[in-house]
Amino acid sequence: MSDAPRPGFLRALAPCFTRALHTFLAGRKAVVLVLILAVPPLLALPISARPEETRSEAVVAVLVFLYLGFLLPVVGLLFGSGIVLDELGSGALPYLFTRPSPRSALFFGKWAAALLLGAAGLSASLAGFLQLAKAPPPGEQFVRHAFLAVLAAYPAYLSLFALLGAFTRWALLGGFFYAFGLEGFLGTIPGMVRRITVLFYARSLLGEFPAKRFDVEFIFGPDGPATRATSLLVLGGALVVFLAAGAVFLSFRQFTPRNTGRE
Numbered sequence: 001m002s003d004a005p006r007p008g009f010l011r012a013l014a015p016c017f018t019r020a021l022h023t024f025l026a027g028r029k030a031v032v033l034v035l036i037l038a039v040p041p042l043l044a045l046p047i048s049a050r051p052e053e054t055r056s057e058a059v060v061a062v063l064v065f066l067y068l069g070f071l072l073p074v075v076g077l078l079f080g081s082g083i084v085l086d087e088l089g090s091g092a093l094p095y096l097f098t099r100p101s102p103r104s105a106l107f108f109g110k111w112a113a114a115l116l117l118g119a120a121g122l123s124a125s126l127a128g129f130l131q132l133a134k135a136p137p138p139g140e141q142f143v144r145h146a147f148l149a150v151l152a153a154y155p156a157y158l159s160l161f162a163l164l165g166a167f168t169r170w171a172l173l174g175g176f177f178y179a180f181g182l183e184g185f186l187g188t189i190p191g192m193v194r195r196i197t198v199l200f201y202a203r204s205l206l207g208e209f210p211a212k213r214f215d216v217e218f219i220f221g222p223d224g225p226a227t228r229a230t231s232l233l234v235l236g237g238a239l240v241v242f243l244a245a246g247a248v249f250l251s252f253r254q255f256t257p258r259n260t261g262r263e
Contacts, residue, residue: 016109037125044132055135068202073179079114080161081171104247122150153202156235159242166250201231
């Protein structure tokens with residue numbers, strides 16, 4: 001037996017991060033990511049031809065419903081559920097876990113790579129959309145708040161779906177149900193229930209915004225959005241809890257190699 005010391009977490013983190021970046025960029029997820037994030041800039045072209053007031057309200061609607069309500073959870077689900085399940089599906093996970101490096105290094109390394117790529121893609125898409133839409137901002141700080149909402153909520157979604165991926169093989173289905181079923185359902189219930197969703201606090205980071213073509217009170221309830229400080233605190237707390245729970249659960253879960261042949 002070798003007496004060589006096990007590599008520590010920080011030493012193992014960098015190669016896990018680099019490998020994950022290469023895997024994501026060389027895989028089909030990069031193509032899917034580019035395609036779905038290209039949709040808003042394409043939508044901006046017909047929006048730019050509308051009257052000024054219509055353009056401004058269309059930008060708000062795209063931010064509230066398309067970016068925060070659809071693209072954020074999709075990108076988070078695409079990357080987060082695959083942090084563990086991609087390796088498990090390829091049969092590499094049991095082998096990786098036999099190596100003398102902490103399991104948490106693989107988990108956090110892949111999460112960091114997914115965070116970097118997803119945040120870069122969302123930021124580029126949002127910047128392109130806002131530039132091509134040629135709409136006057138519906139508030140002095142709306143553009144800054146739009147980027148804040150996207151970049152603060154994405155890590156929370158990513159961590160939630162990474163936890164699901166560490167917990168079950170059905171993470172993709174469960175994440176889809178949560179993002180496009182449960183969150184939408186809870187958002188329609190009067191009272192405080194909607195405040196347990198990531199989506200509520202993501203939208204709250206936009207602050208007050210004008211909207212004539214859709215009901216703002218239906219989104220936030222009669223009490224309005226949460227404060228920006230509260231939203232950041234909740235999203236940051238969710239990020240830490242989900243990420244820590246995923247790493248802890250993964251450290252105890254047992255994985256067996258796939259049997260590709262018959263006895």
